Amino acid sequence: MRLRLLVLCLSILFLSSSPLGAEQSQELPFQLDTEIPHFKIGILTDGPIRSFPDLIDTYRREIEQVAGDEYTISFPPEMTLEAGGTKASVNKQLDRLLANQETSLIIALGTVASSEALKRKSPAIPVIAPFVLDPSIQNAPKEDLGSGVHNLTYVFIGTSINKLLTTFRGIVPFKHLAMLVDARDINGIDGITKKVRQLTNEHTITIDLIPVAASAGMAVQAIPPGVEAVMVGPLWQLDKKEFSALSQGLIQRQLPSFSMWDYRYVEQGLFATSMPENIQEHLARRVAVTVQEILLGEDPATLPVVFTKTQKMAFNMETARAINIYPSLGQLTGSKLLHEQRQDIQRRLSLPEAVQEALSANLDLAVAERQVTAGTYAVGEARSPLLPQVGIGASGRVIDDDRAFISGGTTPEKAWIASANASQQIYSEKSWSTYTVEKYRQSGREFNRDTVRLDITLDAANAYLNVLRQKTIEQLQKENMQLTQANLERAQIRLSTGVAGPDELYRWQTKFANDRQVVLRAESTTLDAMQQLNRILHRPLQEEFIAEETDLSDPLLITGDQLFYQLMHNPRYLKDFNAFAMEEGLKFSPELQVIDAEIAAQERIIVRSKREYWLPDFTVEGNVDQVLSDSGEGQRDEAVTGLDDTDWSVGVFARLPLFEGGRKSATLGKTREQLNQLKTERMATAERINQRILAASNNTRASYPSINLSREAAEAARRNLQLVTDSYVQGIKSIIDLLDAQNQALNSDLDAANAVYNFLIDFMGVQRSIGQFIIFLPQEEQQEWLERAKAFLQWQK
Known part of the structure; x- marks a missing residue:
């Protein structure tokens, strides 16, 4: 801006010195340089950055985007230097960039490089140190908001290692901790070892500092037995594959891990972090803004060094399940949960599968x-009197001798007799009606x-x-x-x-x-x-399952036929369909069929009650008695008495009770009233079924259009929320405006979600009221029902 202002002032000064009214332009006494300033930026890394191979490109891209048209920026290859991983090589390359007359600004893109840059007193060229893990470790200078050192600024994310350790212990209590730190950082930053000793004393725990190079296996092996948890700093030398191996190694050892540096480490398998998502991108953007301020003339010494970014917990739930360590519900709520949905659950349910399983x-x-099965036995029980009845028995008796004597051998004084009897009803109105009634029931x-x-x-x-x-x-x-x-x-x-x-x-x-x-x-x-749902399916109540999502962009897709589209979009068709649905409901309703069966039973009982006045029961009965032994007076002697040891009789009987105290008339009157009650109940039930069908249909008439209406409202509420949020950030809108917009957006989204499920539940209610679940019928039966419905509606294909 200052250069552009200088150009403008010189232009005005020159024009004011030119003679007014000149017919031809005069040649300028000097050539005004109006070119946009061009700055060359040097970048220094500690060594290879295998963990974030696109790190340099990310910073370049952010700096170029922020620059705009104020100036031009380049990153000459000869100014992008890579040190050898040691403090000496870092200082050598840093001196090289500082000595280069064309270098406009230096970014120390490494933890060791940032630490060494912080030691420079008033460097000749502006230097930015973005990787300050902890100011106390790297001895970062501080004066007011800035560094207080001319041409030097840095960026501190605002969370000390001490705070990170406290956060981790709040999730997983431990007494023995391993801290994995890049070997280059341990060797190049003197304060790390000292800080670990300080943390050991302050928290009364044991901390093992483990240097990590390019091998994950060696790092895991270096963790001593007894370690209960692991904190992981930036591991520059591990590529993505090796870092995944590190994560798996920690999981195999059942060690909870915490990333002190980057959210992406949790994505790659670590257990937890409090680093915000995309923290490296945000840090690069902050550095880009700092670069802009410096190039526009601000002294780096005065620029704020603290990069305030709200800490947000993130947990890899797949890792949590693997190590069987879970945060509390309070810690989980409000945190970012990766792999929250379990993928190892074998049980998956769709809507038809859930219904079939139920x-x-x-x-x-x-x-x-069971009631139906028991009923089959009740039918058999009612039928049994209609079949032959056979019985056997044995008896022993003693009578007085004088009666035995005069009986002439028919009743000996002492006798042991075996008997058998059989009977068969020729016709019994009571037995037949009982059997018929039980079949109806x-x-x-x-x-x-x-x-x-x-x-x-x-x-x-x-x-x-x-x-x-x-x-x-x-x-x-x-x-x-x-x-x-x-x-x-x-x-x-x-x-x-x-x-x-x-x-x-x-x-x-x-x-x-x-x-x-x-x-x-x-x-x-x-x-x-x-x-x-598990209870309805008779599953263990806590058994987990995955309910398969279906495409609910239009819930009518669940039916797979255009009939229901027409019904929902044409009120005339819906009215005609209601008549068809009521006809189907009365025809197939099992509630009516239960009453019909009971009516038939009562009608048969009335017939029986009338016949009992004049129709007797006809039976055939037979009996055989065999004297097994006798003694005493009146013994059966065939030669004397002419009686053998076997007595039998066969007869046909007709029985008709004439008077039973008024039972017949009372039974007939009661049965008639019960029949009238059932017929009235059937009419009432039919009315309720028709009303239930119409109510269910009316519900779908309202709930289906509500889907699109609620979605439109939700979309409008989201757009309004975005506008109000932007205005809030700019200071135009108040917190009340944003709270109202957020609540409106939430309620609209909830209404839109509920509208879909409300319609589907209403649609299920329509099918229940009809007495047939069309969508769960076999394909042939479903097609038959659809054709019957279309024929009733005189559907025009």
Whole structure:
């Protein structure tokens, strides 16, 4: 800007000295240099950067983007130097850049290079040291907000190793820690070993400092037995493959690990970090802004050195499961969770699979099946009097001798007799009606089982959809919590710049705490929904499963036929369909069929009650008695009495009770009233079924259009939130405006999510009210039903 101002002033001065009214332009007394300033930037690394091979390119790209048209920047290859990994080689290359007259600015892009740069007193060329892990370790100078050293500035992320260690111990208590640090840093930065001793004394723990070169295997082997946890600093010499091997080695040893340097280490398998996501990109952008300020004339000594970035916990849940160490619920809530969804869960459920499993294993349905099975035996029991009845017996008796004497051998004084009897009903109205009535009631039990089957299908489908709904709501609440966390960071920036007061920061902190509670409740509700589905499927309640997501961009896709599209988009078709649905519902409703079976049973009982007045029971009965032994007076002697030892009789009988105290008339009257009651109940049930069908259809009439309407509202709310957020950052809008916009966006997203599942549940209700779940029928039966519906509606293909 200063150069551009100088050019403008010279131009005005020259023009004012030219004669007015000159017809021809005169040749300038000198050539004005109007070229944009060009700066050459030197970059120094400690050595090969295998862990972040694109690190230099990231810094170059950010610096070029920030430069704009104010000036031009280049990074000459001869000014991008790589030291040999030692302090001496770093200083040699740093001196080389400082001695180069064309070097405009130096970036010490290495921890050792940054430490050595901090030792320079008033360097001749501006130097930026971006990699300050801990000012106390690298003896970083500080005066007010800046370094206080002419032409020297640095960047400190704002989190000391002491604080990181405290954070890690809050997650995993330990007494013996291994700290993995790049061997170049340990050898090149004198303060590291001293800092480790200080931390050992301050926290009363044992810390083993492990140098790491280019081999992950050697690093893991160097960790002594007894170590309970590992903290990992920047490991410049490990490429991505070796770092993954390091992570796996720590997992195999069941060691929880914490990244002190980069979020990407957790992505590559470490357990936890408090470093924000994309921290290296943010750091590069901060350096780019610092470069711009220096090139525009600011003294590096006065530039702020603390890079305030809100710490945010991140956990690799796959690693947590592998080492069987989990943070507390409070620590998990509000943290970034990588691989939160388990991929090792074999049990996966789709909607049809959930329904089919429920029909195979649900206990309520099993109870209904048992009732049907028991009913088959009841039918057999009712049928048994219609079949031959056979019995055998034995008896021994003693009578007085005088009666035995005069009996003439028919009843000896002492006798042991075996007997057999048989009977067969020729016709019994009571037995036949009982058998017929029981068969009708067995049909009722089967229809009642079908009712339970329909209810279980509905419950399983709704429970499955509710799992998907709750998972969606949980995710939306987590996203809202993360948005609150981002707004909290924005409020911290506004506070640091004086735009907002501490009350605004406290307000966001309160909301963040409340949002974390909401997320915990949402997670619990999701668990409740999954456990409810497990109960319906007769699974262990805590058994985990993955509910397979389906494409719900248009929920009508679940039906696979255009019929329902037309119904939802054409009110006339929907009205006609309601008539068809009521006809189908009355035809297939198992509730009505249960009543019909009971009506048939009552009608048969009435017939029996009428016949009992005049129709007797006809039976054939036979009996055989065999005298096995006799003694005393009146012994059976065939030669004397003419009686052998076998007596038998056969007869046909007709029995008709004439008077039973009014039982017949009472039974007939009661049965008639029960029949009238059942017929009335059937009419009431039919009305309820029709009303239920219409209510379910009316629900879909409202819930389906709500899907698009709620999505439009959610999109508008998101756009409004973006506008208000931008205005809030610029200081135009207040915290109240942003809170309102955020709450509106959340509620709109929740409404949009609920609209989809509300429609699907309403659609399931329509099928339940009809008495058939069309979408779960076999393909042939489903097609048959669709054709029947279209024929009723006189569908025009």
